[in-house]
Amino acid sequence: MNVRTGKRPNFALDPRLAIGLVLVAASVAGVVAIVSAADTSVQVYAARTALAPGDRVTAADLQARSVRLDVATALYLVPGDIPATGVVVTRAVAGGELVPASAVGSVDGLSLTSVVVSIGGPLAASVRPGSIVDLWAAEKIANGHFGPPTVIVAGATVVRLMKSDSIVAADQATSIEVLVPRSKIARVLQALANDDSISIVPATIPVKG
Numbered sequence: 001m002n003v004r005t006g007k008r009p010n011f012a013l014d015p016r017l018a019i020g021l022v023l024v025a026a027s028v029a030g031v032v033a034i035v036s037a038a039d040t041s042v043q044v045y046a047a048r049t050a051l052a053p054g055d056r057v058t059a060a061d062l063q064a065r066s067v068r069l070d071v072a073t074a075l076y077l078v079p080g081d082i083p084a085t086g087v088v089v090t091r092a093v094a095g096g097e098l099v100p101a102s103a104v105g106s107v108d109g110l111s112l113t114s115v116v117v118s119i120g121g122p123l124a125a126s127v128r129p130g131s132i133v134d135l136w137a138a139e140k141i142a143n144g145h146f147g148p149p150t151v152i153v154a155g156a157t158v159v160r161l162m163k164s165d166s167i168v169a170a171d172q173a174t175s176i177e178v179l180v181p182r183s184k185i186a187r188v189l190q191a192l193a194n195d196d197s198i199s200i201v202p203a204t205i206p207v208k209g
Helices: 015-038 070-075 182-193
Strands: 042-047 062-067 087-089 104-106 112-118 132-140 146-163 173-181 197-202
Touching (some): 112 146, 112 182, 112 197, 132 173, 132 182, 146 182, 146 197, 173 182
Antiparallel strands (some): 042 062, 112 173, 132 146, 132 197, 146 173
8 A cells, every 4th residue: 555645556467467377277178178078987887796697686786887998888787777676697707897788687587588489370460579478289189180279378478570581471470489487488399399280369458559
């Protein structure tokens, strides 16, 4: 403060100082942006301990690690991939190893398995992937005759329909993949080996379509 006048001295901001501050701020922001762009790490699950085929694990049994995988991320389990019911290990995973997506399967595989069956006639229009159907089989007897049909699997789930490559049956499914209980698979394989006549019958009536 000026003692004689009682006024504070005026300080003018040096333009060069202002420009320098702006350049420093821009430089810092640029470095932060480059580092952020270069950080492509993602969260991937790793095994806490060694996992053996048949083990059932949930997200709590694994640990998330931040790793850089680039395009290989889809090959490993990441948070959100594991349902609340968990997954089943299908091949050994060492402790601390990142868990490959191909090393686990659905817990449904413990009680269900898929099988492809050939059908002798057209399918109902309502039969499509996801439909619930019953598998009927008529036992093949001598001279091309068949016995009375019986239900060999009730409530199977259709996985997909497969069509013949021939022109004659181009618009008609000739095989169907279904999920059946493991307890019934022997009966289905027996019918297939015996060349029994298998039919697919919808177990429910669709509300639409």
